[in-house]
Amino acid sequence: MKRITIYDVAKEADVSLATVSRVINDSNVVREDTRQRVQEAIEKLGYKPNAIAQGLALSKTTTISIVMSENLFAYNSRILNGLMDVAKIYNYNIMFHTTSKGISRMQDVIESIIKSRVDGVILFNDNFNDEEMEVLKEYQIPMVIVGARLDRKPEGKVGNVYVNFEKLAYDLVNESFDRGIDDITLVEDKLNLSMMNQLRRGIEKAYEEHGKEFKGYIGYDDSYKSSYNFLTDYYKDKKPSRLVITFRDSQAIAVRNAANEAGWKSMEDYEVISILDSKYLAMVRPPINSYILPEYDMGAIAMRLLTKMLVNDPSVQEDREIEIEYSPMIREKDKTGETEKVTFEAVS
């Protein structure tokens, strides 16, 4: 079956291809009756414009690349939803790239992004190094980094939509100090190194300002199982820190379960908080506190920013760095051990 082209439509409607092109693109210089005729021909033949050819003619693909780490997939679904919805609104197609250690190095991803001639790029977190970003910048391709804050102020066609993890951690530690807690542990997360670093900086800063040194950075293997096993052993004869901070839900749950089963009492002996929220934190007993990040909005805002950059919206000259607000999600309040049932309504 031969793919039907603009020529076929032109012949069918007895006009030139230029006219067909005009009605496709809503050019308003077409007389109403000929537009009708063309429309009918289009319907009749089932013609769909070839986006590839359009892309070539316009040097514009109306496609945006999203690149994220394969591991973080499940965790970023809400951000992705925000990105996709806004992309849809502005009629952009999405090219999806994942990076992982073995099979798809960042290098290859960049290569294919450039070849694809996408109009813009959304880069997740910053699981990439500066050089890689440079390559993209060389090719003048607008991009926005979403997740963590860039260390350096973005220049050129680069935007940044982020959560200020450093401030978050800094505030959290200060509040803890106010409550008389200074025995704090931060659990390493190898999947989110740059966010980790920012948390750490915030914590260390707070400690320093109190004339203390932070030494509670611990790491172990990254799966729930090994974390849990490690901690189960560890808590057997060692009390947990008064406050344990983790990045992801499963890490927090590992702490909760291990400490619980070793006989330590939540709130009384220790507290655990996960930076990222998830519905599962409400399902453990006792439930676990966290921060609510408006992830969907983050995605939506990031994509919106990119679309603005793509049309050279003047307003983005100044606002290429957007900080996203967060709020604490308290599920367990005091030492009574009483648990709220569930307070966070998540898309299930």
Add this chain to the structure above:
Amino acid sequence: MKRITIYDVAKEADVSLATVSRVINDSNVVREDTRQRVQEAIEKLGYKPNAIAQGLALSKTTTISIVMSENLFAYNSRILNGLMDVAKIYNYNIMFHTTSKGISRMQDVIESIIKSRVDGVILFNDNFNDEEMEVLKEYQIPMVIVGARLDRKPEGKVGNVYVNFEKLAYDLVNESFDRGIDDITLVEDKLNLSMMNQLRRGIEKAYEEHGKEFKGYIGYDDSYKSSYNFLTDYYKDKKPSRLVITFRDSQAIAVRNAANEAGWKSMEDYEVISILDSKYLAMVRPPINSYILPEYDMGAIAMRLLTKMLVNDPSVQEDREIEIEYSPMIREKDKTGETEKVTFEAVS
């Protein structure tokens, strides 16, 4: 900055563009020294072939569309990983589409798929109706449906990689009957209707064969919170079914928590099983049984099948329907109430 083209390279290397094209495409009819020269020119200029132009010239985009429901995003991450990895191996780009009730109707997605002239499509589950599939088939675009089994045998350029949920449910119920259990509830999952239907068919078939009628299909709102609230109330003065089957982890956990807190004893009073596995099932107390579906493999197999279809591999003439094996994940074995710590190693 002018994008550099094949012409620029040709001039730089002092050959014709045809020759450049040949070295790009590894045509082996190029003399070694000229190939060298061309390569150097390419490096020097930082030339990257324009995939759009290639696509136009070849009527082939080396791009595959993946379409899935926005809601199912977080649940399908492992399948997606399998899809992505294999796509990468065969050098296909991925166009990503999500469907949701409001913003992106299936209709629009199909439209953009056709316009994009992708080489093939991966369709998740079957949250789409037959008509929609017909449209895609009309345009002769090869596709494979992954997730549930198609009701009708695929014809034309359609493949199907699936888990036989009907059989799974049928077997599960029969085993339960063998163990003397016939009071079974299946919890509705609105996000996975077709899988639900298949589970239901399997259960009903088993009941029928035992001369009984299955009446345990219950549904309530879809979030964890509302499920939990509903069940908490429900179990206050009503015993859970002897066996409660849910599709997703959060539904199972809602049952577990609500029943637990209402004082019902796991294994002794009731059992709950989630069809889909997730690491979170190991984190609840007592942990929850499930089935392990090799999700990554499912994705990988599906993508591999599609790539074969795209090159008209003769072997796919027969094997366009691939059934994926599953295996039970037992985390709680008997009535002692003792829980295995964790038995499933998930990517954390």
Add this chain to the structure above:
DNA sequence: TTGTAGGCGTTATCAG
């Protein structure tokens, strides 16, 4: 082994 020229399907510029 290399170069020439036509074609892939659209858009945009200029005449008419």
Add this chain to the structure above:
DNA sequence: CTGATAACGCCTACAA
């Protein structure tokens, strides 16, 4: 308002 025609960047017979 409509119709030629030259791009857009690359591939591939066909010639040389």
